[in-house]
Amino acid sequence: MIKKHRKPLTAAIAFLLTAGLLLSACTWSEESGGPAAGSADKGGTQAAAGEQIKLRLTLWGAPNEIAVNKKVIARFEAEHPNVKVELQQIPTDYDTKLTTMVAGNDEPDVAMMESATIAFPLAEQGKFLNLQEFLDKDPEIKADSLVPNITYSSEPGNIIGIAPGPESFTLFYNEDAFKEAGLTPPPSKVTEAWTWEQFVDTAKKLTLDNKGRNADDPNFDPKNIKQYGVNPGNWWGAYSSFIFSNGGDFVSPDGKTFALNQPEAVEALQNIADLINKYHVAPSPLQAKNIPATNVALQTRKVAMVIDGQWNTSTLAESKVHFNVGVLPVMKKPATTVVCAMFSIFKSTKHPQESWELLKALIDPDASIEMLTYGTWMPSLKDWYTDDALLSKWAVNQPSRPSGYKDAVIDVVLNHSHATPTGYVKNFNKIMDIVNPAMDNVWLGKTTAKEAMDSIAAKAQAQVQGRRDVK
């Protein structure tokens, strides 16, 4: 019995061994020879004219976004025949992978960076080139050719990254929901923006329980809501716009004091929390986590209005829902937070000038026109927002750009946008590690915003390390 088992086992092993070796031999030799290949073509010498230069670019993104970037690269290589760009896509755990690469002295030339994570730790160790110098010398674009708030600086005068385009927060709504309720839709012009009270009133009329009663109705049943008036979002991206609108901030103007416990910020946070717990027009975090993507939420009328990023215009257009955008309600002054990832150039690059050219190509609106018309991105250059001919290329007659878009989004980004707190608040993450759990209780209605922020103010203060936009 033992001997019988041996033969098939040995045969199986022998087969696997041969198959494995054959396969490996074929594939390994195909890929330009095993071990040494990887490190061989790194680095080059100074960029003498006509010499072949290789640039490495790392990015993340879904296949459709990467496809656009590949087109940008192809165009760039055509215009710069002596430069080849090696695109290294990092599909997941971008920060971990990039950190590992930096640790191994394998930094790319140009990299996409996120201000909320490792961009500033890298910048603080001097790993990036100061793009201000390039902007000053560049014949085509200058610092003020760019839309406001898309550059990131580790300190005034030291620009460490430029975004390919801003993303802002705006008020999406389902036009049909408003028609059926007989209500005037949100205004798109900043001058006509709703006050917070008007906003709440409208939201109440649009919040329906399963028997069709709205939130003004005395018999309204808050436990069985079929349609919410609004989903305001409960992360800093969404509520920061209202903090700024109310005149508050995360830290004081001199950067020395924690400021979320100040009356302006507290009032803004409490207002949002009241939407959930006092007026029942917004879903609680429990329900919000499961409200599917904004486009589905509006399409299925789970909510009538959503406060979310402008990148949703693309999926909303695809979902064939009658959506439009309105300007955010104003507490004291109009404001919207601009968020975006940036491109940075590593100081260790051997070809700074070519890297800069590549960065320019990546932020050039003409090159990414598909993503602009699709709706996911917005252009980086100011004149694309002001010049009619340029506007018509991406913002007119597009399913992703409804009638309210120009006033509610474009105008606001140009004139009333505010930098993302991750860009200027030092040690933002550690501060938010303390703020977020406290805010969890505010959203759940267990404490007021004031109580929550006061209770953590001292701990948060200990983490405050200043601002990047003051000297």
Added chain:
Amino acid sequence: MRESRLKLGAGYVALGVISLLFIIPFIWLIRSSLMDLSQIFVMPPEWIPHPFHWDNYKRALTSLPFGTYFVNTLVIVASVLIGTVLTSTISAFGFSRIRWKGRDAVFAVLLSSMMLPGAVTLIPSFLGWKELGFYDTYYPLIVPSFFGGGIFNIFLLRQFYMGIPKDFDEAAVVDGAGYFQIYWRIILPLSRSAVIVVALFTFLGTWNDFMGPLIYLKSDSRFTLALGLQMFQGSYSAQWDLLMAASAVVILPCVVIFLLGQRYFLEGITLTGLKG
């Protein structure tokens, strides 16, 4: 083993209920893979796609070079399988069937390697392989499998070996067999189900591993299937419809291998046959 009808019936019912629970993710995966993106997250959920988006599969598989990824994955998995099965069985034998000084201490030290969270050895490991010039190659993914294939497997096999009566070894020794013959002719065949389990886990683990390829590979022509799956996640939202379709295709070989391999847990040892 004959069991009463009642027991079998109860068993069917219990397993039926449990299977229903366990099959939900798989059904969700398949139904989402055939749906339009806007339908996938609708609440309350819809279980039948309308219409059936068969083109999701075509689009998913052509949006990335999955053919290349497949070949790459095969190469890695085949090599790792061979290395692991060979060296883990041998090493486990040394830790259980030979009494030598310091054996248990050495085993303890090896076992302890599982107790340190990988996050902090990630960079030192990476740097080590890079220094050797093996960055962007498959060596870091394959070579360790020829050196024991992981303490998990060795530990598992050790436990099984210790369950095999020593009479066999002693009989073989009397017949003049050395350690290697004992290993090859007695232990290995008797622990077949455990070895199959090791092979199965190794296959599945390597097939689905994306962290290793992510860290040690650079060129996307060398990426594996698991890494390819990760690519459907974008900056703001994932392309869920394509991700689900691609996932369904990627796990298909795993399901097949499992169906074929699990048969081997059936067979046990019947002592009488061997004693004779």
Added chain:
Amino acid sequence: MQTNIPMNAPVPVRRKAGVRERKALFYGLLFTAPAVLGFILFTAGPMIASFVLSLTDYNVFKESVSFIGFDNYARLFSGQDESFYRSLGVTFYFVVLRVPACIIISFIIALLLNMNIKARALFRTIIYLPSIVPAVASAMIWMWLLNPDLGLINMMLKWLHLPTSDWIFSEKSVIPSIVLTTLWGIGGTVIIFLAGLSGIPKQYYEAVDVDGGGWYHKLRHITIPMVTPTIFFNAVMTIISSFQVFNEAYILTQGGPNDKSLFFVFYLWRTAFRDTEMGYASALAWVLFVIILAFTFLVFRSSKSWVHYEGGGPS
């Protein structure tokens, strides 16, 4: 093999033992050489490196690194870092719930799957399926199933007139809910139990049949004792892996709500790769290492009294 020792040689026993021991040592080292070499080459280095780093202020991006002795450890034990004790507590709670649940449920399922049911190949595959569904997809599915309003699970509970739960969205129920989601992935543990069960010689059961014993007798006196080496293995592995739970926090809860699912390895990873404090993170890792080592040692110690090896145990 055996050396030929002359009958009237002086002190024959001691010499025999010495030679045999040396031979055993030689072969022992030879057989385990791959594993030991592998450890020395690939594992020992990074482990030692991470320990050394835990004594420094290593920040991956900084050019210089300074040796700061045990400052990192002082910092985390002193209570200055609240997340340390909090995440340890959260993780302990998880381990205490998960290990017994996982072992017991896997064992029961394995017993069921070991019965002579016709469709067992199919059942086994179905039960193993969730383990191979990609983690990304699994996470989405869980968020969906556990939706307090419309998720399948609460809907089923409502239908059965049972109380519903807020699952992973409430502080109190988040850890038990996560334990529940991990139970989906027990396919591997079940397989190992199945392999263990398949090694029980049928004669033993037949002997009980002859003696007139029933299923309980078989379970208690044959199955469980024979399967103790497998239980032992699964227990050790489940403890080691449960202490290092990470994915659920990373993908599902981000440590919330209110830090109530801030698992230790999630906290560690955040410290290492978001805050880039690699030296401090290494210290955290080694503290966990010692904890896991202690628990594993206890289990090994106790194994002498409850684990039964048919082969008599280690050679």
